[in-house]
Amino acid sequence: MGGAFTAIRWENPYLEIVDQLLLPHKIAHIPIRNSEDGHKAIVTMQTRGAPAIAIVAALSLAAELLALPKEYFKTAADASDYIISKLKYLSTSRPTAVNLFDAVNKLTAVVTKAIETDDSVSPQDIVKAYINSSEAMLEADISDNKAIGKHGAKYLINRNTSESTHQKFKVLTHCNTGSLATAGYGTALGIIRSLNEDGALSHAFCTETRPYNQGSRLTAFELQQDNIPSTLVCDSAVSFLLKQNPDIRAIVVGADRVAANGDTANKIGTYQLALAAKAHNIDFIVAAPTTSIDLNITNGDQIIVEQRKSTEVTCVSGKLLIGPEDDNTKTNGEAEQQPQLLAVRVAPQGVSVWNPSFDVTPAELITAVVTEKGVITDLPNLKKEVESKS
Numbered sequence: 001m002g003g004a005f006t007a008i009r010w011e012n013p014y015l016e017i018v019d020q021l022l023l024p025h026k027i028a029h030i031p032i033r034n035s036e037d038g039h040k041a042i043v044t045m046q047t048r049g050a051p052a053i054a055i056v057a058a059l060s061l062a063a064e065l066l067a068l069p070k071e072y073f074k075t076a077a078d079a080s081d082y083i084i085s086k087l088k089y090l091s092t093s094r095p096t097a098v099n100l101f102d103a104v105n106k107l108t109a110v111v112t113k114a115i116e117t118d119d120s121v122s123p124q125d126i127v128k129a130y131i132n133s134s135e136a137m138l139e140a141d142i143s144d145n146k147a148i149g150k151h152g153a154k155y156l157i158n159r160n161t162s163e164s165t166h167q168k169f170k171v172l173t174h175c176n177t178g179s180l181a182t183a184g185y186g187t188a189l190g191i192i193r194s195l196n197e198d199g200a201l202s203h204a205f206c207t208e209t210r211p212y213n214q215g216s217r218l219t220a221f222e223l224q225q226d227n228i229p230s231t232l233v234c235d236s237a238v239s240f241l242l243k244q245n246p247d248i249r250a251i252v253v254g255a256d257r258v259a260a261n262g263d264t265a266n267k268i269g270t271y272q273l274a275l276a277a278k279a280h281n282i283d284f285i286v287a288a289p290t291t292s293i294d295l296n297i298t299n300g301d302q303i304i305v306e307q308r309k310s311t312e313v314t315c316v317s318g319k320l321l322i323g324p325e326d327d328n329t330k331t332n333g334e335a336e337q338q339p340q341l342l343a344v345r346v347a348p349q350g351v352s353v354w355n356p357s358f359d360v361t362p363a364e365l366i367t368a369v370v371t372e373k374g375v376i377t378d379l380p381n382l383k384k385e386v387e388s389k390s
């Protein structure tokens with residue numbers, strides 16, 4: 001996955017996404033025909049991960065616009081108003097990942113500029129400007145991730161191997177930051193893929209990432225698909241794992257929003273991993289495209305953390321095991337059946353639950369933020385560094 005499948009399939013004018021709710025049991029693509037479908041797929045987590053959310057939102061509206069009759073908009077202003085109001089609607093889907101708001105702002109600016117700079121612009125020109133820009137976002141995310149992978153791998157290899165030793169090392173990651181969370185290749189998982197391609201990785205550990213299990217359902221699946229030597233661990237096993245494995249040289253995570261001072265919102269559990277990394281004196285690396293950096297907020301206190309429903313904590317969900325033969329066995333067609341997904345309650349009914357989807361890791365616990373432009377280690381000057389590179 002580096003290349004096994006594409007989670008966001010855009011073949012103008014058609015958009016399909018992998019339904020992540022069915023993973024790892026079944027790989028099924030579902031059509032996204034319009035912004036309502038896009039909004040719903042984001043809200044229900046059929047698609048998730050900061051960059052993927054932004055791209056699916058943008059392309060869902062592209063699919064909708066391409067399906068409208070040619071004469072649907074009478075004027076360029078009609079087209080621009082329509083696009084801007086749909087973008088506003090899409091931005092209400094999830095609150096924490098800034099990539100969505102970044103995409104909405106950039107696409108709003110594209111149509112606004114198109115109408116302001118040329119009096120004779122037609123409604124079709126506005127739609128075309130929107131489509132071109134949203135397609136460019138898809139392309140850019142893949143190349144940005146490959147660049148993040150290269151920069152991050154080079155940085156970690158330089159810090160952990162010398163020319164004489166050429167020793168391989170291990171890393172740990174959290175949540176899902178791979179092909180499923182992005183347009184392709186991945187951010188933190190992109191670094192892991194790149195380390196593996198460079199022959200520097202001996203093993204990757206991934207956490208389950210309770211309560212939603214992005215680690216066990218998605219990252220473990222991607223690592224397996226790529227044949228990267230890997231092991232799944234409980235979130236609560238990490239400190240002990242680090243103690244037992246001094247050759248784990250880094251924890252590498254993604255980001256949903258990085259503030260101007262480097263404070264980073266990412267999947268719940270990230271903060272405690274950063275504390276464990278500090279206690280074991282290993283690198284804690286945040287891998288994120290610049291679309292995840294929010295220079296408008298000075299620190300992480302200003303990040304809105306999404307609160308999610310209690311059943312994510314009180315229940316576990318998964319596939320009903322039919323029997324020991326359930327694993328890896330191909331039957332005559334039955335293996336292709338829809339998986340029977342069950343939610344099982346594992347807490348007393350009515351228990352009070354606190355379920356923030358993200359936490360904010362203070363910048364002082366972060367060794368480096370790796371973007372497509374390079375590696376930033378001087379986090380108090382992150383804003384300056386990002387602005388100087390753009």
Ligand SMILES: CSC[C@@H](O)[C@@H](O)C(=O)COP(=O)(O)O
Nearest residue numbers: 048049050175177181254255267
């Ligand atoms: C490249 S994705 C980085 C983050 O978006 C990822 O680690 C994460 O926290 C995803 O959260 P999710 O709630 O699954 O959308």
